[in-house]
Amino acid sequence: MEVAVVGSADFVTGFLLAGVRKTFITTDADLEPTLKEALKDEDIGILIMNSEDVEKVSMPLRIALDDSVEPTVISIGGAEEERTHLREKIKRSVGVDLWK
Numbered sequence: 001m002e003v004a005v006v007g008s009a010d011f012v013t014g015f016l017l018a019g020v021r022k023t024f025i026t027t028d029a030d031l032e033p034t035l036k037e038a039l040k041d042e043d044i045g046i047l048i049m050n051s052e053d054v055e056k057v058s059m060p061l062r063i064a065l066d067d068s069v070e071p072t073v074i075s076i077g078g079a080e081e082e083r084t085h086l087r088e089k090i091k092r093s094v095g096v097d098l099w100k
Helices: 011-016 031-040 051-056 059-067 080-094
Strands: 001-009 022-025 044-050 071-076
Touching: 001 011, 001 031, 011 022, 011 031, 022 031, 031 044, 031 059, 044 051
Parallel strands: 001 022, 001 044, 044 071
Antiparallel strands: none
């Protein structure tokens, strides 16, 4: 399983420098089709996105991203509420609360 990143060139570049090989550089116009493609990729175990991009997608796709376990979708750059949500997603995908 691989880690993948979807987002703008600025967002993705940092992950490329950190060694993430599977990246999808998108604009607002092609964000949804790119996300749907990434969700179908069986090699992706974790999909990282900017939380601002999550807000741009349609509600049905946002629900699919939120409910997805494989790949687990993680949004970065949110408030405290987003971090709490991340904890619940990790607990659901791993089966253990890692903060306890």
